[in-house]
Amino acid sequence: MxxxxxxxxxxxxxxxxxxxxxxxxxxxxxxxxxxxxxxxxxxxxxxxxxxxxxxxxxxxxxxxxxxxxxxxxxxxxxxxxxxxxxxxxxxxxxxxxxxxxxxxxxxxxxxxxxxxxxxxxxxxxxxxxxxxxxxxxxxxxxxxxxxxxxxxxxxxxxxxxxxxxxxxxxxxxxxxxxxxxxxxxxxxxxxxxxxxxxxxxxxxxxxxxxxxxxxxxxxxxxxxxxxxxxxxxxxxxxxxxxxxxxxxxxxxxxxxxxxxxxxxxxxxxxxxxxxxxxxxxxxxxxxxxxxxxxxxxxxxxxxxxxxxxxxxxxxxxxxxxxxxxxxxxxxxxxxxxxxxxxxxxxxxxxxxxxxxxxxxxxxxxxxxxxxxxxxxxxxxxxxxxxxxxxxxxxxxxxxxxxxxxxxSLLVFVWRSARPHTTEVGYLPEEDVFRNVNRYPKTRTFPGAFIVRVDASLYFANMAFLKNWLEDAVSARPGLSYLILDFSAVNDVDAVAIETLAEFAKDLRSRGIMLHVAGMKGPVRDVVARSGWPDGLGQNASHLSVKHALRHLDLWPEPNVARLPTA
Amino acid sequence: MxxxxxxxxxxxxxxxxxxxxxxxxxxxxxxxxxxxxxxxxxxxxxxxxxxxxxxxxxxxxxxxxxxxxxxxxxxxxxxxxxxxxxxxxxxxxxxxxxxxxxxxxxxxxxxxxxxxxxxxxxxxxxxxxxxxxxxxxxxxxxxxxxxxxxxxxxxxxxxxxxxxxxxxxxxxxxxxxxxxxxxxxxxxxxxxxxxxxxxxxxxxxxxxxxxxxxxxxxxxxxxxxxxxxxxxxxxxxxxxxxxxxxxxxxxxxxxxxxxxxxxxxxxxxxxxxxxxxxxxxxxxxxxxxxxxxxxxxxxxxxxxxxxxxxxxxxxxxxxxxxxxxxxxxxxxxxxxxxxxxxxxxxxxxxxxxxxxxxxxxxxxxxxxxxxxxxxxxxxxxxxxxxxxxxxxxxxxxxxxxxxxxxxSLLVFVWRSARPHTTEVGYLPEEDVFRNVNRYPKTRTFPGAFIVRVDASLYFANMAFLKNWLEDAVSARPGLSYLILDFSAVNDVDAVAIETLAEFAKDLRSRGIMLHVAGMKGPVRDVVARSGWPDGLGQNASHLSVKHALRHLDLWPEPNVARLPTA
Incomplete structure (x- = not known):
């Protein structure tokens, strides 16, 4: 003592x-x-x-x-x-x-x-x-x-x-x-x-x-x-x-x-x-x-x-x-x-x-x-x-x-405002999803566009992210599904949820369904309090990208043989 | 024009x-x-x-x-x-x-x-x-x-x-x-x-x-x-x-x-x-x-x-x-x-x-x-x-x-300084790794401690993270492997790399090997420029947590039957 x-x-x-x-x-x-x-x-x-x-x-x-x-x-x-x-x-x-x-x-x-x-x-x-x-x-x-x-x-x-x-x-x-x-x-x-x-x-x-x-x-x-x-x-x-x-x-x-x-x-x-x-x-x-x-x-x-x-x-x-x-x-x-x-x-x-x-x-x-x-x-x-x-x-x-x-703090804020965002695809030999530009052997899924967002989402980066997604979606006519991999989204604020819900509504009117995969606990808590899932639609949140693809019948099962799990 | x-x-x-x-x-x-x-x-x-x-x-x-x-x-x-x-x-x-x-x-x-x-x-x-x-x-x-x-x-x-x-x-x-x-x-x-x-x-x-x-x-x-x-x-x-x-x-x-x-x-x-x-x-x-x-x-x-x-x-x-x-x-x-x-x-x-x-x-x-x-x-x-x-x-x-x-910017900085960190385990029915506290059915791996860090790592949160890891490791005698799931680490700075490299060296002297899983491209680029992988040891970075466990012979294969891939 x-x-x-x-x-x-x-x-x-x-x-x-x-x-x-x-x-x-x-x-x-x-x-x-x-x-x-x-x-x-x-x-x-x-x-x-x-x-x-x-x-x-x-x-x-x-x-x-x-x-x-x-x-x-x-x-x-x-x-x-x-x-x-x-x-x-x-x-x-x-x-x-x-x-x-x-x-x-x-x-x-x-x-x-x-x-x-x-x-x-x-x-x-x-x-x-x-x-x-x-x-x-x-x-x-x-x-x-x-x-x-x-x-x-x-x-x-x-x-x-x-x-x-x-x-x-x-x-x-x-x-x-x-x-x-x-x-x-x-x-x-x-x-x-x-x-x-x-x-x-x-x-x-x-x-x-x-x-x-x-x-x-x-x-x-x-x-x-x-x-x-x-x-x-x-x-x-x-x-x-x-x-x-x-x-x-x-x-x-x-x-x-x-x-x-x-x-x-x-x-x-x-x-x-x-x-x-x-x-x-x-x-x-x-x-x-x-x-x-x-x-x-x-x-x-x-x-x-x-x-x-x-x-x-x-x-x-x-x-x-x-x-x-x-x-x-x-x-x-x-x-x-x-x-x-x-x-x-x-x-x-x-x-x-x-x-x-x-x-x-x-x-x-x-x-x-x-x-x-x-x-x-x-x-x-x-x-x-x-x-x-x-x-x-x-x-x-x-x-x-x-x-x-x-x-040094502004640099951190500044970087967070323009987050790294990339299309991911599936690497069959490794059973992981990865950046299609860094891994040429990734395979993609017709009609679906899978995007990994590498940032906590908050008011300062939502405009950037929405523009990025808008441009990417516009460049892909005939798209049916936009799947956002949320595994790297560590936090969200009210503005982020609102913007995404509006974006989802907008996409739906153009025939594109927004799905979210791998949302983590703390983010789910905020989202649940804001009532977003209604705006996004039922069954639009999935445990992982693979779960989302399965839900959308895009996962090539039962031909598991084509995708060896190493 | x-x-x-x-x-x-x-x-x-x-x-x-x-x-x-x-x-x-x-x-x-x-x-x-x-x-x-x-x-x-x-x-x-x-x-x-x-x-x-x-x-x-x-x-x-x-x-x-x-x-x-x-x-x-x-x-x-x-x-x-x-x-x-x-x-x-x-x-x-x-x-x-x-x-x-x-x-x-x-x-x-x-x-x-x-x-x-x-x-x-x-x-x-x-x-x-x-x-x-x-x-x-x-x-x-x-x-x-x-x-x-x-x-x-x-x-x-x-x-x-x-x-x-x-x-x-x-x-x-x-x-x-x-x-x-x-x-x-x-x-x-x-x-x-x-x-x-x-x-x-x-x-x-x-x-x-x-x-x-x-x-x-x-x-x-x-x-x-x-x-x-x-x-x-x-x-x-x-x-x-x-x-x-x-x-x-x-x-x-x-x-x-x-x-x-x-x-x-x-x-x-x-x-x-x-x-x-x-x-x-x-x-x-x-x-x-x-x-x-x-x-x-x-x-x-x-x-x-x-x-x-x-x-x-x-x-x-x-x-x-x-x-x-x-x-x-x-x-x-x-x-x-x-x-x-x-x-x-x-x-x-x-x-x-x-x-x-x-x-x-x-x-x-x-x-x-x-x-x-x-x-x-x-x-x-x-x-x-x-x-x-x-x-x-x-x-x-x-x-x-x-x-x-x-x-509002300080709130963002403040939150990033005390990131959410959690132990994750494997959910066999779903084939995903999740927070052990939110998913009681997750299974863990003897001798290994798998931690997911939900933050970009930079000077302002490294002391917090290191303390968290120190406490968690001290509470688990007989530990052989600390596996850090980096899938949610969107960015790192020089201080983060240095601190982790020192921490890895310190752990090694206590018989615990530090492994990193799912490091993403932009982070790998910074790490490669700083030359950290040498400090961490060869073969300590893996595509995913599952890859890390396989590498460490902790993944219960070939008994795949015990872990159905749903």
Whole structure:
């Protein structure tokens, strides 16, 4: 019972000694990765770096208690950080005290939304995000995030809030102002990170780069030569402080909070599910919403900005041997230790190095192969990806996800409005009915026209279907029977029934009888309620096409020998 | 060839003498109906009454040349008039010169949009309007229109632009100001119209009421007792005047123009199709768009406001014997004659009578039986009607149609996300596979679980389906084969294939083989492009469930005797 509310009660009670080694080493490795990433993502979000560390403590503890994934690494992530910047900067100046307070308020709102959605079991909404949309959105967001770090990398202060093209243009026009020392540190850091990833992927290269660059700035006094540094990072723990619920701010932040609640959950559940599949256990979407929601709510009381489960750190956590959420508890403990003891070490850390850490992390999110694959398999999916990518990149990150979802659902509606419809005939050797165009050996039945409709019938496709049938019937003079194979009609609405009943009446006046075969249960229920069978005539609905043909005396029995049943 | 561009070339060349009598009498009857209705609808639209007559000449001539319906009666209609009022009154004061100019500009914009949509063959968009949405919208619009006439009926000037409830409230609070003579004329007119409709439906009651009431006002000097009258109606023809294309006005009117283009076309094509079905000829949606578009464009050059084909006058036209568009030409000629000769006769016509003509006309548009029927047949359709009705009535007429379309499409998407899925078994007497729950006599096959999925598979329903299958498989220990009957799977996307391939791999590791039966051509094409069959394993796709069972040696042959093929 307790376990149902607090999953931690389960894994703590069943904790096995042999899991400890894996949890300890994974916890340490993720902490080493999280400290620089947390500070870098906080800067991306428009916050002082220390808030990235604050966001890497409380949420991890809370998620470990309430979440259902064993290896999900919760904390600041790139896309949510960018969404925080774009949403809060519309209300307050990035880096200001007001901005910091609003970021915590945003985390509270995101948490409440996620928690509420989890309680009403609305986790299924994530199903409406197709993989194509997620891929296009992630790739575009990675490009936007990467470009947003151009300023600190070059040592140039670029205008925030510009479109991607305008940012590139501005950076190009201000190349003369580039600080060569900053750029050298940045490029050197990129080279080091890429190199280490190739040679020894497990090596904590970001920590090394952080340490080496801070040391270099300190040793050579580079801060005096225009290299931007992190400066004073306040030590110690964040105090408990509930965000002020100013109604105006709450209303202004609602769209951003909804987007982050949705996008953050989506990123998190995707990685949680893929790890759970590898580890052969289940994660529950609604429980995940509750866990992430509480992580954000409690985080916001300790100065955290919105967090979620991230792709890369979760993968590292799993690969490094994490077996239970204890790994995350250890990570959070180490971040806490860092805050208490080691913040003075970050004083000389160059901003450019944090920018590079973001850039290298998001580079891995860009997936150029997916559009190629999707266009090969299904063009509509490929277009959904391209549209989402283009809108996210060129219009805005929040618009991108909305347009992507709408586009992919409209594609589905659009396809359903022009359904595949085909004449079928009988394949004697196989005893099945199949498309006469794909199977040349099918035989047809004189005077009868058998049509398979591959769609649920509803108002948006009835005009198309009726036209198709009209044309086909007109092209076949001397027809006596039109048999509709309904085995692929999964649903009908009132308009469909009405249209078909009228069509049947019209056909009858031209001497053609409409028969329906293989109508399935849910469709029969709707039809029965509408009273259609009267309009269609008695005995016009049959279990299968073969039954219909037998009823119409078109089935060549008793000469069964001519139609071997294989 | 000429006939392809100007359909009139066809019907004029083939004109038969015997059609003339019907066309003449129908043209006359519709004109008698159109003159008072045109003036009444113009007032509803916020225009001086004479503009209703202007809108009843040029558009009729042009539609007769370019339209594809033989009996459609084009001209001012109630719903388009209301949309004109609500759209233009946001920019200009109703009744003012600016308002009149903007109404003509709106007609030009509507015409250009409709003409353009017809050229790019976009007439199919009307398919996305379900009957439920149209019914809810029409009923609500009729209520809004009827209430908008309360002011002239009571002889009270009510504030325009209020919500329905506010209008009722205001009218209730100002009952003391009601002009008793005006109300008596109005109630008397309603009684006369209702009575004549009952006794002699063909009798031109509106013309009689118009004549009698004007005569009464003149004879008893009622205009001096507070009865509002039409007053001076300028005689003669409207001059040629192209609407001024002020960019600000054009931008402000775009949403209204789009709504009218869409709603007007929808009303028109619905009535044109139903009459064409009775008359056994075809109307083409794209040609209708071109015809209505040109009618509005040319109309706008002669002071017309937006027009379309109306329900009631078209029905009267057909019933009165119209055989060709010549009937409309005759109607237009008679309206023109009225403008030249008879406008002084309308001077003493009470506003209340025009209000009554609108009220009685729109009363027939309210359909209370449809929601009852839809809720019986299919609840989702019923809700689409109710939502459209409520939003149209309480929020606004333009929002109503948008919300209705969005709601009905979302219902479709929503249903597709939770597809019907069932275990099927074999019915030996009938030689078909059917739902085991609906057909207790079905037999199943030991070690095999046969599932029919009643849906196209795509990103939004794969999580649901996989969970369903997971639960079902877990509940059946000792399972060796899961056979998916794909005969009702009409389409798949890349996510569906990926999910299924992963699921198959997962099942295999648990000793269960996934087989697919009856995959249809379009689905096979997508699957082949994605390379799934490798992931699924060789020989895992079969022509039918029976083929699959044979392949797995589960089909009890050669004991065919045990399974008679009826």
């Amino acid at each position: 307790l376990e149902k509310i607090i999953p931690a009660a389960g894994w703590l009670r069943r904790y096995r000694r042999e899991d400890l080694a894996g949890d300890l080493s994974a916890g340490l490795i993720v902490a080493v990765m999280l400290v620089p990433q947390g500070m870098a993502y906080a800067m991306l979000a428009g916050l002082p770096p220390v808030f990235g560390l604050y966001s890497s403590i409380m949420p991890l503890f809370v998620y470990a208690l309430f979440g259902s994934s064993r290896q999900l690494a919760v904390g600041p992530v790139a896309i949510v950080s960018l969404l925080t910047l774009s949403g809060v900067s519309a209300v307050a100046e990035p880096g200001s005290g007001e901005f910091v307070a609003l970021a915590a308020l945003l985390a509270l709102m995101v948490g409440v939304i996620q928690f509420g959605l989890g309680l009403v079991r609305a986790g299924f909404v994530v199903n409406f995000l197709s993989h194509a949309v997620v891929s296009g959105f992630t790739s575009a967001a990675a490009v936007v995030i990467g470009l947003s770090q151009l300023g600190p990398l070059l040592g140039v202060k670029l205008e925030a809030g510009h479109s991607v093209l305008a940012q590139l243009w501005e950076a190009g026009g201000r190349l003369a102002e580039v600080n060569p020392v900053t750029l050298a540190i940045g490029v050197g850091s990129i080279a080091a990170l890429v190199l280490f990833k190739k040679i020894s992927p497990r090596f904590p290269a970001p920590l090394l780069v952080v340490a080496a660059s801070a040391l270099a700035v300190y040793a050579f006094g580079l801060e005096g030569r225009g290299v931007g540094i992190v400066g004073e990072v306040p030590g110690g723990l964040p105090g408990l402080s509930v965000p002020a619920l100013d109604p105006g701010s709450v209303v202004a932040l609602i769209p951003t909070a909804l987007t982050i609640a949705f996008v953050g959950f989506m990123e998190s559940i995707a990685v949680a599910k893929s790890i759970a599949a590898k580890g052969r256990y289940e994660v529950d979407a609604n429980r995940e919403l509750v866990g992430l929601g509480l992580a954000n709510v409690f985080g916001s009381a300790f100065s955290a900005y919105p967090v979620t489960g991230g792709f890369s750190r979760s993968a590292v956590n799993y690969a490094a041997g994490a077996r239970t959420p204890l790994a995350s508890v250890i990570t959070a403990g180490l971040v806490l230790l860092t805050l208490v003891l080691f913040t003075p070490l970050f004083y000389y850390l160059p901003d450019a190095v944090l920018a590079v850490i973001v850039m290298v992390a998001v580079y891995g999110l860009i997936d150029a192969g997916e559009p190629v694959r999707l266009f090969k398999v299904k063009r509509a999916d490929g277009w959904a990806l391209v549209v989402t990518f283009a809108v996210t990149l060129l219009v805005g990150i929040e618009q991108g996800i909305v347009v992507g979802v709408a586009f | 000429l006939e392809k561009i100007i359909p009139a070339a066809g019907w004029l060349r083939r004109y038969r003498r015997e059609d003339l009598a019907g066309d003449l009498s129908a043209g006359l009857i519709v004109a008698v109906m159109l003159v008072p209705q045109g003036m009444a609808y113009a007032m509803l639209a916020g225009l001086p009454p004479v503009f209703g007559l202007y809108s009843s000449i040029m558009p009729l001539f042009v539609y007769a040349l370019f339209g594809s319906s033989r009996q459609l009666a084009v001209g001012p209609v109630a719903i388009v008039s209301l949309l004109t009022l609500s759209g233009v009154s946001a920019v200009a004061e109703p009744g003012s010169g600016e308002f009149v100019a903007l109404a003509a500009l709106l007609a030009l914009m509507v015409g250009v949009i409709q003409f353009g949509l017809g050229l790019v063959r976009a007439g199919f968009v009307v398919n996305f309007l379900s009957h439920a949405v149209v019914s809810g919208f029409t009923s609500a619009a009729a209520v809004v229109i009827g209430l908008s006439q309360l002011g002239p009926l009571l002889g009270v000037k009510l504030e325009a632009g209020h919500s329905v409830l506010a209008q009722l409230w205001e009218a209730g609070g100002r009952l003391a100001e009601v002009n008793p003579v005006t109300l008596a004329i109005g109630v008397g007119s309603i009684a006369a119209l209702v009575l004549f409709k009952k006794i002699s439906p063909r009798f031109p009651a509106p013309l009689l009421v118009v004549a009698a009431s004007a005569l009464a006002v003149y004879a008893f000097g009622l205009e001096g007792r507070g009865v509002g009258i039409v007053g001076e109606v300028p005689g003669g023809l409207p001059g040629l005047s192209v609407p001024a294309l002020d960019p600000g006005s054009v931008v402000a009117l775009i949403p209204t123009a789009l709504t009218i283009a869409f709603v007007g076309f929808m009303e028109s094509i619905a009535v044109a199709k139903s009459i064409a079905a009775k008359g056994r000829y075809e109307v083409d949606a794209n040609r209708e768009l071109v015809g209505l578009g040109l009618a509005n464009v040319f109309g706008s050059a002669f002071s017309a406001y937006p027009v379309t084909g109306g329900f009631s006058r078209s029905a009267v036209n057909y019933a009165a014997g119209a055989r060709t568009p010549l009937a409309s030409v005759i109607t237009a000629g008679l309206v023109l004659l009225t403008l030249v000769l008879f406008t002084p006769l309308f001077y003493y016509l009470p506003d209340a009578v025009l209000a009554v003509i609108v009220m009685v006309a729109v009363y027939g548009l309210i359909d209370a039986g449809e929601p009852v029927r839809l809720f019986k047949v299919k609840r989702a359709d019923g809700w689409a009607l109710v939502v459209t009705f409520a939003v149209t009535l309480l929020v606004g007429i333009e929002q109503g149609i948008v919300v209705g379309v969005a709601f």
